[in-house]
Amino acid sequence: MSSHHETSENVVIKQADFIESVADALQYISYYHPKDFVDAMSEAYEREQSAAAKDAIAQILINSRMSAEGKRPLCQDTGIVTTFVKIGMGVKWDKTDMTVQQMVDEGVRRAYTNPDNPLRASIVADPAGSRKNTKDNTPSVVHIDMVPGNHVEVAIAAKGGGSENKAKMVMLNPSDDIAAWVEKTLPTMGAGWCPPGMLGIGIGGTAEKAAVLAKEALMESVDIHELMARGAETSEEKLRLDIFERANNLGIGAQGLGGLTTVLDVKIKSAPTHAASKPVVMIPNCAATRHVHFHLDGTGPADLAPPSLSDWPEITREVGSDVRRVNLDTVTQADIEQWKSGETILLSGKMLTGRDAAHKRIQSLIESGEGLPDGVDFTGKFIYYVGPVDPVGNEVVGPAGPTTATRMDKFTDLMLDKTGLMGMIGKAERGPATVESIKKHKAVYLMAVGGAAYLVSKAIKKSRVVAFADLGMEAIYEFDVEDMPVTVAVDSNGVNAHETGPAIWKVNIANAKA
Numbered sequence: 262m263s264s265h266h267e268t269s270e271n272v273v274i275k276q277a278d279f280i281e282s283v284a285d286a287l288q289y290i291s292y293y294h295p296k297d298f299v300d301a302m303s304e305a306y307e308r309e310q311s312a313a314a315k316d317a318i319a320q321i322l323i324n325s326r327m328s329a330e331g332k333r334p335l336c337q338d339t340g341i342v343t344t345f346v347k348i349g350m351g352v353k354w355d356k357t358d359m360t361v362q363q364m365v366d367e368g369v370r371r372a373y374t375n376p377d378n379p380l381r382a383s384i385v386a387d388p389a390g391s392r393k394n395t396k397d398n399t400p401s402v403v404h405i406d407m408v409p410g411n412h413v414e415v416a417i418a419a420k421g422g423g424s425e426n427k428a429k430m431v432m433l434n435p436s437d438d439i440a441a442w443v444e445k446t447l448p449t450m451g452a453g454w455c456p457p458g459m460l461g462i463g464i465g466g467t468a469e470k471a472a473v474l475a476k477e478a479l480m481e482s483v484d485i486h487e488l489m490a491r492g493a494e495t496s497e498e499k500l501r502l503d504i505f506e507r508a509n510n511l512g513i514g515a516q517g518l519g520g521l522t523t524v525l526d527v528k529i530k531s532a533p534t535h536a537a538s539k540p541v542v543m544i545p546n547c548a549a550t551r552h553v554h555f556h557l558d559g560t561g562p563a564d565l566a567p568p569s570l571s572d573w574p575e576i577t578r579e580v581g582s583d584v585r586r587v588n589l590d591t592v593t594q595a596d597i598e599q600w601k602s603g604e605t606i607l608l609s610g611k612m613l614t615g616r617d618a619a620h621k622r623i624q625s626l627i628e629s630g631e632g633l634p635d636g637v638d639f640t641g642k643f644i645y646y647v648g649p650v651d652p653v654g655n656e657v658v659g660p661a662g663p664t665t666a667t668r669m670d671k672f673t674d675l676m677l678d679k680t681g682l683m684g685m686i687g688k689a690e691r692g693p694a695t696v697e698s699i700k701k702h703k704a705v706y707l708m709a710v711g712g713a714a715y716l717v718s719k720a721i722k723k724s725r726v727v728a729f730a731d732l733g734m735e736a737i738y739e740f741d742v743e744d745m746p747v748t749v750a751v752d753s754n755g756v757n758a759h760e761t762g763p764a765i766w767k768v769n770i771a772n773a774k775a
């Protein structure tokens with residue numbers, strides 16, 4: 262404990278210091294991955310043998326370094342702010358007109374509207390109804406604990422929606438095996454959580470307690486290799502190793518393309534529970550794992566030291582000379598039918614964007630017979646599922662990585678049937694009905710690397726809003742791209758890399774261990 266004020270009676274925490282620290286922390290984590298995470302990802306890169314997964318990890322690491330250098334978000338989804346605040350019982354605040362929630366939210370507001378590095382506002386209010394964007398990413402989720410002492414400890418994270426959406430909860434029987442449940446459940450979570458990442462597992466307490474424990478577990482550093490080296494001592498440590506091994510044996514791999522590393526660490530937090538119960542919650546954290554901790558002792562705002570660029574590995578991606586380069590302005594149906602699942606392609610030319618809200622509106626315009634607005638013509642075009650960050654300075658667009666394509670499955674048959682759309686670009690797997698529809702329409706689904714948003718944005722040379730400007734980041738844009746790297750995930754014959762990749766690597770891993 263660095264607690265020179267521990268015994269002092271008069272520690273006063275200034276409201277302004279708290280707010281400033283929250284704002285600084287959120288800016289910091291928008292572009293700096295934690296060092297332990299970069300180290301673990303680099304180690305995964307070194308040992309990866311699956312070419313597709315290795316390239317995805319390379320993009321994640323290059324993106325990470327570029328973000329640190331450029332001080333721009335790691336991912337276009339800059340997250341929902343989740344904060345654990347531990348307040349010493351002896352803490353006095355200089356002002357009492359704001360609650361802790363309000364102070365955190367003020368920090369969030371300042372961080373997300375910072376003109377030097379504006380972050381994407383992703384929070385919508387009235388979640389069961391109008392889902393209107395609150396414009397400043399508030400409110401955040403705040404957990405408050407009163408603890409002994411007279412300091413304030415804060416752990417703060419910006420949690421991506423793609424990974425949060427894959428959280429799972431189960432009330433197991435007391436004798437059920439938790440590792441077996443994880444092994445069974447992880448494949449059902451697909452790739453929308455942008456692996457490789459971490460699993461936070463909360464065990465015990467009550468249903469809601471287990472969920473909070475799982476989230477808090479994700480605030481810890483990656484250190485599973487240290488645990489492996491010294492050996493498990495407690496039942497929880499044994500469970501961490503068991504889950505880690507079983508999860509990686511599944512062969513899901515980076516971005517679900519099949520490979521050696523699916524999880525970088527498994528974190529567990531537990532609490533005593535009812536004799537009849539064994540609540541378990543699993544929350545994954547993604548390629549954009551973002552969290553930082555700070556401590557206030559009354560001497561001023563937290564001082565977060567920037568990392569050194571030497572913390573990042575020097576990685577260059579080589580695109581083979583045989584890689585297919587595609588001009589989207591002239592591409593034909595015959596061309597796309599040549600593309601094979603698993604193949605890497607570099608895209609140039611014009612594409613349209615659209616995600617949840619735009620699809621919903623397109624669907625109602627088509628169904629009402631009104632038709633699409635002027636300038637929106639998908640004939641022979643590709644759609645990119647993305648909600649970019651606003652640009653700053655001379656940027657064309659802010660970080661603009663793919664969003665989870667699976668959410669657009671319910672609109673895809675309509676899009677392919679009625680709009681002349683040729684193909685789609687997103688991240689993660691498509692459902693069976695959508696793969697069927699892609700095959701039927703001889704279309705293709707390409708994937709970009711989720712979490713490599715700043716890197717992807719550098720391939721975008723022009724951007725303009727085409728329609729639905731009122732939807733903000735969910736509007737339809739036209740992007741003009743140059744050499745944007747994508748992988749064919751579902752080809753025109755319906756061959757699905759998210760199925761074939763993990764199946765092959767599961768067997769490869771089992772054979773290597775036999």
Ligand code: SF4
Pocket residue numbers: 336337338339340420421422423424453454455547548549662663664711712713
């Ligand atoms: S890395 Fe993937 S899951 Fe995480 S915030 Fe970015 S897009 Fe979402």
